[in-house]
Amino acid sequence: MIVARYVLADLLRSQRFIVPVFVYVATLGVLFGGDPGPAPAGWPASALILYPVSAWLAITTANSEDPVARLVTVAAAGGPAVVARGVLAACLLADVVLAAASAIRPVIPIVTHVYPYPAIALLGGGLAHLATATAGTAVGLLCARPVIERVGWSLLAAVTVVVVTGVTPWLPPVGTAVKAIETVPPDLPALAVDAAIGLAMAVVASLLSAASTMARRTPRPR
């Protein structure tokens, strides 16, 4: 993905990804520091926190490029849909990295005793985090440019959506994934469905984001 590489290169140079990633790493440190305990340890909490962190990261990724430079990119890459796909790919890559880090954190021996984590538990942990991370990407992409141009409105919209949907236990994919990872052993089919729903939501959000560029019949003057 040529556009994804460009988006990631620009994002890494901007350093704006550091704050959300640092917040999440610090959260993992608190939840799994000292004695993480046996599975699921802090996973329900870390999966829930990954939801707003991933939304934040998606907004950062989508808004990272200068708006005028983005026009040049859209013309060069072949339209808003191509650029939206590149942004989506960059966000999903970050989701996979953060979900994998959360899943393997409890089995990395840092200071304390390591509990036995069977493969099924690790897989469940990974899927739960993937579900909340991709759902966060979906929310972030719908709250960022080109859908919402101004970062203040982006923040308010994303916080509202995340708070309302994140604390509803029956609502897939976040509520159900957090619930499913609490049980031992985890409900793998349910978690796989949640991850698939999250991924589908992210893809749909990316398509809507691309469509919003071309559907805006009376745009604001730039």
Next chain:
Amino acid sequence: MDVEPPPTVELSRVEVRYGRAAPVLHELDLQVTPGRPVVVLGGNGSGKSSLLRVVAGCQAPSAGVVTGRPRHVGYVPDRFPSQLRMPARSYLRHLAAMHGSDPSEAPALLDELGFTGGLDVPMVRLSKGNAQKVALVQALCSRAALLVLDEPWSGLDAAAAAALSSRISGAADAAVLVADHTGTAAALPGARVLALVGGRLAPASPPRPMVTITLLGADPLLPHLPADTAVDGDRVVVRVPVADRDALLSWALARGCGVLAVQP
């Protein structure tokens, strides 16, 4: 068979409106064909940049359609952002990859345009002119079948401006749309000059290229010089069409004047 090549890009009844204000572009029709650069003139806020963004495919028109736009477009915005973090070399490599073009051509064209900044420092640190050259190279090295250039000569020195003109003239297989207020674009071979007035395009008579001649000791000749003449101390500054330049120079030299400067 000798067939006229089809128009590359065609706009029909394109309208652009911002909020409730009167439309900036109104039922506008335009064809841009390879080998016949279209030059759009117009005052500030006349909608030139909106028109160019619509043609480049990075802004949707409020109504109407654009057909025949190639997938990749070489676009230069009127104000290339000055706050880009990426160094020029990486930026040009990424953009060439998006265009599917050869990134190794960029350094030669940068040299041709007289780029003097660092290729590996963040573009924030480049001067306005050098940043503009990066934007131009991005578009001109793209081999895109459509070039959309918004005020490409702004901020360029004379040598770079000439290099840019010859490069645009050389891209004969690309459809070219240029917004330009310097009058340089009107001199491009095959240029069709249009004026954007009240949201519509109309043929514009291209401004005649003029030249400024500074003469010494020409005070006695003042009554015979053209109307556009100013006296600056012992110097006389005359502005004439390029076509009349040689005649005026030999006429003035024959009457004992000195020529201090001939400038565009």
